[in-house]
Amino acid sequence: MELDKLVHQPTRLQIxxxxxxxxxTTFSALASALDLTEGNLASHIERMEDADCVTVEKTFVDRKPRTTYELTDRGEALFESHIESLESLIDRIDSDDGSA
Amino acid sequence: MELDKLVHQPTRLQIxxxxxxxxxTTFSALASALDLTEGNLASHIERMEDADCVTVEKTFVDRKPRTTYELTDRGEALFESHIESLESLIDRIDSDDGSA
Known part of the structure; x- marks a missing residue:
């Protein structure tokens, strides 16, 4: 089974x-929800953006800059297939009852 | 959420x-079941052994050397808690219905 390293990396899997x-989601909400430093979050988001998995929108709210992120269709599809791989891995454990 | 890198690494997660x-399980059965080269499997097993997660037994069967691997109690416990983390991550997706 191939686990996509772009999605599987621990921090990116949570993003x-x-x-x-x-x-x-805004950058600051994402950083605080996942307890990430801004530098760490920015580097993973950049990797996801390069892979066309996330879109970045920069707007102004009350004249303050606001950056928000959203998964692209490709990002959602990659994530969904990754979750399916993890679920099939977990099912294998339950079905084989590894506690033998 | 902390995802244990020892367990989460894609190849080791499958081991x-x-x-x-x-x-x-024997070395050769593990290598063929997971479609791994012997060198790749050996390096991951060594990492798991160093972390006291797997025991290695070397015996002779019909005068041929046979190496088998088995998770230690610690290895099983680490793996079970990792699977719980993945399951809680997956539950968050289902409960929030991310398709909004």
């Missing part, structure tokens, strides 16, 4: 999960 | 899963 579960 | 589901 994908948060964006998939919550939709459009 | 942990296979050993957890099937119990004691």
């Amino acid at each position: 994908f999960t948060h964006l998939y579960a919550n939709g459009e | 942990f899963t296979h050993l957890y589901a099937n119990g004691e």
Whole structure:
């Protein structure tokens, strides 16, 4: 079974999960929800953006800059297939009852 | 959420899963079941042994050397808690219905 390293990396898996579960999210909300430093979050988001998995929108709210992120269709599809791989891995454990 | 890198690494996650589901397994059976080169499998097993997660037994069968691997109690416990983390991550997706 091939586990996509872009999605499977521990921090990115949580970024994908948060964006998939919550939709459009600001940089600061994402950083605080996942307890990440800004530098760490920025580097993973850049990797995801390069892979066309997330879109970045920069707007102004009350004249303050606001950056939000959202998974692209490709990002959602990659994440969904990764979750299916993890679920099939977990099912193998339950079905084989590894405690023998 | 902290995802244990020892267990979460894609190849090791599949080694942990296979050993957890099937119990004691020979090196060659593990390499072929997971489609791994001997060098790749050996390096991951060494990492798991260093972390006291797998025991290695060397015996002779019909005068031929046979090496088998089995998760230690610590290895099983680490793997079970990792699977719980993955399951809680997956539950968050289902409960929040990320398709909004």
